[in-house]
Amino acid sequence: MMNIKKLISIVAISIFSFSTVGCNMIAKTPEAINKSVVAKVNDEKITRGDLDKSAAMLQVIEQVKQQYGENYAKNEEAQSALKTQRDQVLDTMITEKVMEQKAKELNIMPSDSKIKSEVKTQIDTLKKQQFSGDQTKFDEALKQQNLTQETLNNLFYQQVKAQDVYNNLSNNVTKNLKITDKQVEDYYNKNKYKYAESTDKTHLEHILVKTEDEAKKxxxxxxxxxDFAKVAKDVSQDTATKSKGGDLGYVNYVDSGMDADFMAAAIKLKEGQVSDPVKTQFGYHIIKCVDKKEYPVKKLSAVKDQIRKELEDEQKQTTIKQKLTEWQKAAKITKYEKNLA
Incomplete structure (x- = not known):
């Protein structure tokens, strides 16, 4: 959920930015620009005003302002960045529109009253967290930024509705999803390190090069x-570790922050073992395991419910992603790029 101070800042910026963004469109007033159609999804329109007033686009405007300063609207590079981001946000809005239309078709669209109730709960929670529940302080913060409660509600409404629609569709298309005991057991046996009593870790060194041929050499x-460290200092292209002989220190098996293919290969290594070339998004690695710290694994009975939930969530995400692709292909979608400049 967005911090209210950040949200207030974003909305404050939008108050003056709407009148400047797009002002280079000769012979079009701000009102005409706002009414111009940027996309159609089947028979429904998305206007430039809908786009520029979306919560996502307001965040983009805030980021552009921070990068280019108060006069970002007169900066060509900033305007180019806005155009690119506006196009990406529009793609998200198109997807949301496709989902809304499908939810209506399936009669699972969340009610307006439900969405508003959730919005109230979220704003009340933020009010409590940021202002200790003090309505006077909250109102003063809104007033200082020329922000109305209605505008704040609308921003939250957009986000809550999109999430509720997604959840309803996901639940609908996966209502018959079942994870078997065998699937749970198989996953457990292949990923036991994820269920260790403490965090397994391995001390690694690596050498990064561009091509497989270089890695083989x-x-x-x-x-x-x-010597591994000597070769790393000689040829490795990882500037962060080259001077240290490729030393990465201890890396956790789970949530390592490393490339998935890199970690999959690293975890398999025994102490002192050096890998064959490992391809990742960064190039080709030779990995050495210096040391390992592994802990006893919890019994399947203790983690089976957790694993079942993880597998259900993964299959839900895969299924809804496939369905969204199908629905988008079936929809008649038209974008009007000229109205995004």
């Missing part, structure tokens, strides 16, 4: 007995 040098 590195492996050959190491197989002939050359």
């Amino acid at each position: 590195v492996k050959t040098r190491l197989d002939k007995g050359e």
